[in-house]
Amino acid sequence: MKHSTRWLGTVGAVAAVSALVLSGCSTGGDTTGSGPSDNPTAGALTPVSLQLQWSAQAQFAGYYAAVDQGYYRDEGLDVTIKEGGSDIVPQDALAAGDVDYAISWVPKVLGSIEQGANITDVAQIFERSATTQISFKDKNITSPADLKGKNVGSWGYGNEWELFAGMQKDGVQLSDINLVQQAFDMSGFLAGDIDAAQAMTYNEYAQVLETINPKTGKLYQPDELNVINWNDVGTAMLQDAIWANADKLTSDSDYADQTVKFIKASIKGWIFAAGDPQKAADIVAGAGSQLPAGHQLWMTNEVNKLIWPSTNGIGMIDEAAWKNTVDIAMNTKNETGATIITKDPPETAYSNEYVTKALDELKADGVDVMGADFKPITVTLKEGGE
Template sequence: MNHRIKWLGTVGAISAVGALVLSGCSSTGSDTASTDAGSDLTPITLQLQWVAQAQFAGYYAAVDQGYYADEGLDVTIEEGGPDIVPQDVLAAGDVDYAISWVPKVLGSIEQGANITDVAQIFERSATTQISFTDKNITTAADLAGKTVGSWGFGNEWELFAGMQKAGVALDDISLIQQAFDMNAFLSGDIDAAQAMTYNEYAQVLETENPATGELYQPEDLNVIDWNDEGTAMLQDAIWANADQLASDSDYAANTVKFIKASIKGWIFAANSPEDAAGIVTAAGSSLGQSHQLWMTNEVSKLIFPSTNGVGMIDEAAWANTVDIAKNTKNETGATIISTDPPATAYSNEYVTQALDELKADGVDVMGTDWAPTEVTLNAGGN
């Protein structure tokens, strides 16, 4: 059966993404690099999947704190945007490394992109479906008969997998093409909206509840966490060029160095969230101060505590992501991939070397005792 998606929200939402809170704005372009880099440092370019925001705090912190320079690298961070597919930029040879979600890259790999996940930075998924408590939506099964929002564009798979696991068909819901904001949800046009823990969820908590005159509170919301539902997919990872890894020993060595310094950057961000948020703001993000700090703190929760060391790719989590990518259908009946990805799609070789070096230096790569900070959100995230 053909399923139609209703469009609701901002007209031209995709072209307007850069202006929305989800993305923030930047005036710095691709000029973020170590300021004291000497000519003896190896130039490296990292492609982000979105513009400057604390979702990428560890990389900005690694530049700012000189961790890349300590490894002999002069790193430039290229911001992403709605028209940039980071894995394609990497596969084309235009950058050295890229940050992207695993399911999105699996589709590109099946189309011929020869790239490798060399460090799975986010161990947990940040994608949720949120609703106001009066809707009584606490599990995927409760979505039946509801108006459900989804961004689409590769962000929908955990939602669809969760529904299919719970026996909820697309015919059982009213699927709404959700704009990249929470306006339709806040106005009551969407019962259950897609939200990242580090961004859109906070946007709701930064909004005044007209019934109380105060900001919305967590107890006003129910959250479906795809980690709990068993349909979480691996998200932000460091991707490298597979051909270069196999043929260029210098590139392979630099990959270890890049991962090592990046992990140190993420440890810094987790332990010094206010400083890290400030570093990202200085890099050009226009997100408000409390929102930026919230994002830094929430992103750290996706990394720490680490099960096997930051960046290690868990085989079970990888297999689950591949299984969902092969067997979950979207509203058009399509799946992300049709066959298993090649063995080169991921490798723990380089992150293992990086972790061994860090542990030898006395660095805590597990964050077992790490605890998030308490963040007070202000109206509008300011």
């Protein structure tokens, strides 16, 4: 049964405009919440807050769908979704006790954990990385080795490590390229100032395909681009995960039980998004996102590809993928020679205990948590993402 819901708060004008051009991996913006409006048992629900990395967009479609479809309420939870902002670091908000759960990339959180944040990855929602390096075909950049001597764009702020690891794996040092501070859009790339630009599959890559090629008078096409995919290179790092408070997981049995319920409902939201990406995109739009409709649907579809099909069950943390992320975080150097972390993270950095319980409950109800038959839809982009 679908429950009606009300959305508390709106995205500010600046954040709304920026949502299209800002990378989904950035930390960011205003606050959006959700709460029951017509549920007579609402007072019995447990209030729960979730901190996102950025403003409302389909990168987080599963959580918004879980609110809209009443999945959290079915588990006895009244979930408020808090949008991010340029001054908000999700893992810091969680570690400080300001929220109950947070969504963030694993490498970013590993750095925070080494600095004292006692939090745990309890569900690895994105199994694959969405970060790529794209270039126009005439630049002849098809591998990290080809970046040598080129103007290479990077957002920085913790988004650069897969790029740096891929380059260093191919023997290209930072001194071998001209590293360009890339804005959170594709303007520098489209203007020719950047030879190879960072682009998330669900956001910036689509921005290029939503732009008119002045030479042809038509939208840019995929066959005009070369894409370096870090999943193929072997330097992909784990991205969006659900993080919980490690202290409370061990000291508060109610919080531990609540975590299983939260993961279970969130997974149901992501299953919904896979089954009906158009509706999921509409739900995010209704939550306050002001991304154009076509771009929002593209984002939903591309994010689904990061999750489905699942190798071990959605949310399960793969030991090899975790180790690869940790190895890159410990051994890849930035411009100053620093690494993300200097030692192995503690055992509390991740746990499959809670997601396993959630998956077992879902499987007992006959829910497909693998998505072996998942097939993405075809999204036709239009100028400006409309």
